[in-house]
Structure formats: C-alpha cells, structure tokens
Amino acid sequence: MTTQETPPAPFPLLLAEVTSVQTVATLSVLTLATVAPLAAASLGVGSEAVGYQISVIYSAAALVSAFAGLVVRRWGAGTVGVLALALGLVGCLGIATGFLWVAALASVLLGIGYGLVNPSSSHLLNRFTPPARRNLVFSLKQTGVPLAGVLAGLTLPGIGEIAGWRGAALAVAGMFALLLALFAPGRRVWDDDRSPGLPIRGNLMEGPRLVWRVPALRGFALMGFFFSAIQLSLMAFTVNMLVHDLHWSIVSAGLAVSVMQAAGAAARIGWGLLADRLRSGVAVLGGIGVLSASAALATAGLGPSWPVPAVIGVLTVFGIAAIGWNGVFLAEVARVAPKGTASTATGGALMFTFSGVVVGPALFATLFNTVGSYGETFALMMAFPLAGAAAVLFWSRRKS
Numbered sequence: 001m002t003t004q005e006t007p008p009a010p011f012p013l014l015l016a017e018v019t020s021v022q023t024v025a026t027l028s029v030l031t032l033a034t035v036a037p038l039a040a041a042s043l044g045v046g047s048e049a050v051g052y053q054i055s056v057i058y059s060a061a062a063l064v065s066a067f068a069g070l071v072v073r074r075w076g077a078g079t080v081g082v083l084a085l086a087l088g089l090v091g092c093l094g095i096a097t098g099f100l101w102v103a104a105l106a107s108v109l110l111g112i113g114y115g116l117v118n119p120s121s122s123h124l125l126n127r128f129t130p131p132a133r134r135n136l137v138f139s140l141k142q143t144g145v146p147l148a149g150v151l152a153g154l155t156l157p158g159i160g161e162i163a164g165w166r167g168a169a170l171a172v173a174g175m176f177a178l179l180l181a182l183f184a185p186g187r188r189v190w191d192d193d194r195s196p197g198l199p200i201r202g203n204l205m206e207g208p209r210l211v212w213r214v215p216a217l218r219g220f221a222l223m224g225f226f227f228s229a230i231q232l233s234l235m236a237f238t239v240n241m242l243v244h245d246l247h248w249s250i251v252s253a254g255l256a257v258s259v260m261q262a263a264g265a266a267a268r269i270g271w272g273l274l275a276d277r278l279r280s281g282v283a284v285l286g287g288i289g290v291l292s293a294s295a296a297l298a299t300a301g302l303g304p305s306w307p308v309p310a311v312i313g314v315l316t317v318f319g320i321a322a323i324g325w326n327g328v329f330l331a332e333v334a335r336v337a338p339k340g341t342a343s344t345a346t347g348g349a350l351m352f353t354f355s356g357v358v359v360g361p362a363l364f365a366t367l368f369n370t371v372g373s374y375g376e377t378f379a380l381m382m383a384f385p386l387a388g389a390a391a392v393l394f395w396s397r398r399k400s
Contacts, residue, residue: 014125019140022117022118024172024179028110028176030156032103033237042098053103054361055357057114059111059358060108060109061115065207065347065354066205068115069206069207072120076191077194085113088109092170098166118347123346135281139331149235149323214336216332220392222395223289225352225388226388228360233361233364234319241302241378259319264319264322267320281332289389291317291321298317298318
C-alpha cells in the first residue's frame with residue numbers, strides 16, 4: 001500500500017493538469033477518426049483506413065510504454081508530461097499538412113507522446129492520492145479520454161465543414177500549444193523525486209517483465225489488451241457507422257458520439273465510486289466486460305429505420321461500458337504494483353493495452369471489408385470484452 005505524500009503544489013491543480021493533458025492527447029488521437037468522411041478523399045484512402053492510422057499511433061505508444069516508467073523516474077514526471085505535449089503539437093501540425101506520408105510519420109509522434117502520458121500522470125497521482133480515494137481520483141483523471149471524444153464530436157465536424165479537415169487538426173495543435181504555455185514553466189515542481197543517474201540501457205523491458213511476473217498485474221494487462229481493442233474500435237468507427245449504415249449526416253453523427261462519450265466520462269466516475277465502495281475493482285471490471293459485450297451485440301441490429309433516441313440509447317450503454325473502465329484499471333494496477341514501481345507497472349500494463357488498440361481497429365477495418373456492415377462488425381468484436389473479463393477474474397485469484 002502506497003503512503004500518501006504531501007504534494008509540492010495544490011492537489012486540485014495536479015489533477016486538473018493531468019486531466020487536461022489526457023484530454024488533449026486523446027483528442028489528437030481521435031482527430032482523423034472524427035473527420036474521416038471529410039479527409040479520406042484528399043488523402044486518397046477509404047474512410048475505414050482510419051483504423052490503420054489508429055493502429056500506427058498505438059503501435060508507437062505500446063513500444064514507448066514498455067520503458068516509459070524508467071523515463072519518468074530518470075527525468076521526472078513533470079518534464080515527461082511536457083515532452084508529451086510537445087510531441088502532440090508537432091504531430092498535429094504534421095497531420096494538417098494533408099500529405100499521407102507526413103500524416104503517417106506524424107501519427108508515430110502522436111503515439112510516442114501518448115505513450116508517455118499515463119505513466120507520468122500515474123506516477124504523480126499514486127504518490128499524492130489518499131489510498132481510499134484512489135479509484136475515484138484515477139477515474140476522474142481518465143474522464144479526459146471520453147471528454148476528448150465529446151470535444152471531438154461537438155467541435156471537429158463543424159470545424160471541418162467550415163475550415164476543412166486540416167483546420168480541425170490545426171485547432172487541436174492550438175490546444176497543445178496552450179497547454180505548453182500554461183504548464184511548461186512549472187514542470188520541475190513535480191520532478192523532486194527524479195533519479196538523474198538511473199540507467200536506461202538493459203532495462204527497456206522492465207515494465208512488461210514486472211507485469212508478467214505478478215499474477216494480478218498479468219490479469220489486468222491482458223484485460224487491458226482486450227478492453228482497449230473494443231473501446232478504440234467504438235471511438236474510431238461510430239461516426240462512420242452512423243454515416244454509412246444509418247445514413248446520418250456527419251454533424252448529427254458527431255453529436256450522437258458526443259452523447260456516447262459523455263456517458264463514458266460520467267461512467268468512469270461512477271465505476272470508480274462503485275469500486276471504492278465495493279472495495280473490489282476486479283468485480284467491477286468483470287461486470288463491465290459483460291455489459292460491453294452485450295452492447296456490442298445489440299449494435300448489430302441498428303438500422304436507418306431506428307428512432308434516433310433508440311440509437312443513442314444503445315450507444316450510451318456501449319459508451320458506459322466500453323469507455324468507462326480505464327480509471328478503475330489504472331487504479332488497480334497502481335494498487336497491486338510492488339512499492340515504488342507504480343509508473344513502471346503502469347507503463348508495462350499499458351504496453352498490453354496499447355497493443356490491443358493496435359490490433360482492435362485494424363482487425364475491425366479488415367472485418368468490415370469482409371462483412372460490409374459496421375454494426376455487424378461490432379457484434380463480431382464482442383469476443384474481446386468477454387475475453388478481458390475472463391482474464392481479470394482468472395488471474396486476480398492466481399498466486400503464481
């Protein structure tokens with residue numbers, strides 16, 4: 001159990017900083033997915049190809065996560081967080097060029113930055129959060145992910161129609177620039193526990209090895225792989241599904257996705273409160289997996305004749321489950337990690353999580369090309385949340 005420390009600055013400021021960084025970093029990942037129907041033609045690809053772009057981002061994030069905990073411990077969580085913002089800014093500017101090969105390289109930079117966000121923030125939150133509130137605090141921070149989806153759905157399609165899809169990418173770049181201006185000057189206040197002489201060479205796989213060595217961490221890592229595959233598929237392809245399968249306008253689809261993401265944001269807080277009350281994050285995560293699979297199956301029935309409230313209802317339940325799990329997951333990883341290894345365990349577990357994102361959207365795009373229906377493809381993907389629930393329930397009871 002980690003002992004609470006006194007933060008060098010007000011804790012609400014820390015929580016606001018890490019949440020805002022999480023929000024804008026996730027928004028950068030979702031930018032092309034949200035404006036895919038507008039961007040596809042000028043990039044010379046089909047709109048479903050956004051699944052491969054998401055996979056490029058998370059391939060880079062997965063590789064970086066393997067050793068991100070060491071980077072945080074050597075250079076400090078504050079400095080690493082600012083580096084993540086700088087990489088996001090450059091990545092969004094690269095995507096805004098409109099050249100496919102530059103966008104591919106920029107996606108790699110976005111992934112590197114994204115892979116640094118959670119290990120740095122988890123390191124700080126694990127140091128300064130009261131243990132009895134860990135699930136809630138981590139869930140509050142992780143609301144940044146669905147809040148990014150809300151922002152994406154509400155703003156980017158409209159910006160895309162007015163200023164072009166490149167304008168949407170530039171708008172996100174501006175958000176990164178603003179956060180850099182706000183947070184970079186005070187970054188070192190959070191770096192008081194860094195170890196400048198910590199060796200990096202030879203320890204690049206320390207995080208994944210730690211995760212696989214501890215049975216409970218192994219279960220959470222495997223669960224993260226399966227849950228993230230369905231989550232990012234939902235976030236990447238819902239706009240396309242509503243436009244392609246249900247014949248909605250892109251603006252209407254964006255509004256519906258915003259409702260879904262808002263439900264996911266609220267659910268992260270609710271799941272965190274429930275896990276703290278039950279004192280069992282494992283039970284909550286297992287239930288989330290079953291609910292997510294059920295919603296994925298229900299999505300197969302959506303069609304143009306469905307009333308708008310009914311469609312939004314299905315997507316809301318899907319968002320509550322498939323988007324709401326991350327805060328409890330990160331809190332549980334920090335809880336069961338050996339003392340002093342929260343950032344390393346987080347990075348190792350997230351390598352598996354990001355690997356799921358690499359597999360999920362790319363597999364979804366491949367299945368869609370075979371099936372021809374986004375809803376039916378979601379139904380096929382229900383195997384992922386079920387497998388994740390089984391993994392966490394099984395390994396949480398193992399001793400070796």
